[in-house]
Amino acid sequence: DTAGNVLATEVDSNPSGVKGDLYWAGQSLNLDDASIGRDIIAAGDTLSIRDCTIGGAVRLAARTIDISKTAIDGSVTVAGQHVVLNTGSTANCFYAMGETVALRGSTKSAALAGDTVTIDGTVEGDVEVWADKLVLGKNARITGTVNAHVSEDPERAAGAEVGALKIDRTENEDTSTLNDIVGGIVAAALSTCFIALLLELVFPCATASAAGMLHQHPTPLWVSGLLGTIAIVPAVLLLIISIAGLSLAGTLLCGVIGIALVSTAFAGCAIARMVGHNQNRYAMAAVGSIAAGALTGLPLIGDFISGVAFVFMLGYVIQIIWRNARLKPQQAGNTPGLPSA
Template sequence: MPCNLGPSTKRHKAQARIALLFALIALALTVLPTASFAGTDTAGNVLATEADSNPSGSEGDLYWAGQSLNLDDASIDRDIIAAGDSLSIRDCTVGGAIRLAARTIDISKTAIDGSVTVAGQHVVLNTGSAANCFYAMGETVALRGSAKSAALAGSTVTIDGTVDGDVEVWADKLILGKNARITGTVNAHIAQDPERAEGAQVGSLKIDRTENESTSTINDIIGGIVAAALSTCFVAILLELVFPRATASAAGMLRQRPTPLWVSGLLGTVAAVPAVLLLIISIAGLSLAGALMCAVIGIALVSAAFTGTAIARMVGHNLNRYAMAAAGGIAAGTLTALPLMGSFISGVAFVFTLGYVIQIIWRNARLKPQQAANTPGLPSA
């Protein structure tokens, strides 16, 4: 994990990623179980969903998605990549790495040659499991097996196994059980003193006390709002300079046809994540999935500035467009940086911008056939 961020920042980023993960899982589970399939490609990779919830083995990678995976006494020559609600891997051998995202994850009595990278609500590398590295993020994270190194982030982190190396921990609460055997250093970025059982053995323990969120000062909040307002203002002016027709078109669309704009934005937001996941699972669509993800990320980065500019231009259509873009950018940046409601405002801005993009694509797709039909044909000989 990157080491150039403060521990409090790392923990906040970890919590944000957990929240995003649960949103992705929730959207995926509404689509994937209705499209069950299983098969093996020419490279030996097994692709499976709920229809084949317990594959016996794979000469290549195992890709799985659905509600509940119970992988028992299987041999996977390479990697396991899975997402769902409940994932259990027991008495297995894995020649590569494990990448999992689920609400509950339990890996027990399993030998993993590579690393284990998991994220969920309740995560455990259980007794009898051994991995090269264990990287985990969740509400509760437990390491009861063995690893050569570990990086763990969560509300409560429990280490009651063996680590033949260093451990990085970001948590509110750290528990070192009686079976903990750590040869290296535990760098603990925690909010309270760790609970250490009598039999726990740790090479060295370094505690970096993290600040509780409630200790954030009003100056920090104001500073963040000012920074967000200025940066969004800059992006808004840049958008108005480079794409003036787009901002004017969005303002007109918001004033004249708001319903199709918002409906298409909401539908596109709901469909984006399942579409990316299905393209990834299909293997052949990896390039399309990458392009779609890049497009979604790009829209998210400029959505606040674009929405603020469009609304400002709609309100002050007779005023200087650069002045209105600056005002809209400042307002949008301020609102998205506010505590509690900032995330909601950012989501509304993303829906608006995505809806505009969808409407423009739909309009151009309809105009091309009409233009082709109105083009006079060449005179025949």
């Protein structure tokens, strides 16, 4: 345009001279031996800038980015999967994020984030690094401080020169105290007990029925609950795919969420009633739910206990639906026919 800016794609000829900004988009972009007056803003699958001079800043996004033997007056801000400011390149500052990030050229400061970050060039200032792994190569020359937020100790080659190296280990450590664990267990037990007493007050027949089913016919209950748990996700997806089944999918999800919320209390209540069937049902519901809630609050095994409770309650619901569906045809068959005219 009249301001000297250029918009180019990969099908265009290589823009060798641009007075203003270069806006660049395409799948495979290669800029060789070009002079850009101000900024480059580019996006693509593969970006390569080589033997160029750039009067402004560089903003790139691509899967693979390689900047080599290029003088950049401004900053470089890039994001991709594999990113490198290669040997012979200079920039005012280098900001990069990717799976692998490498700084092999020269810059005044840098902020780098990735799974693996390699510094094997010159930085006349400080460097901030967020990475799983930091590698300081033999050609690393850093006059300032490297603040490394890493999950493992950096690899430092012989010959690497660093003004100062500060390491902040970022591994996920379990900082829970004993008081936090005990408090969580107590809270889980009390909340589960409250829900169980409500269930025993509103649905006493359901908890008694579940206790009897667990005592007399446990195998169908557990098998149907396990198969139902496995079938939930594909059933919801199939209902969502069929537009007419969106309302059914929503109903099914609401039912699953409801079962998940009360399953621990229901299972504890039913098991306690089966064990102490001659005792006061409210007392047994409280004891069973407190024990079940406390188990779900324990580290490591809490999620497993919650899953078992969900399978138990889902199996009970499936068995009740199945039995009612079988009783209706039998009742209809036993109904006397009307006399003919």
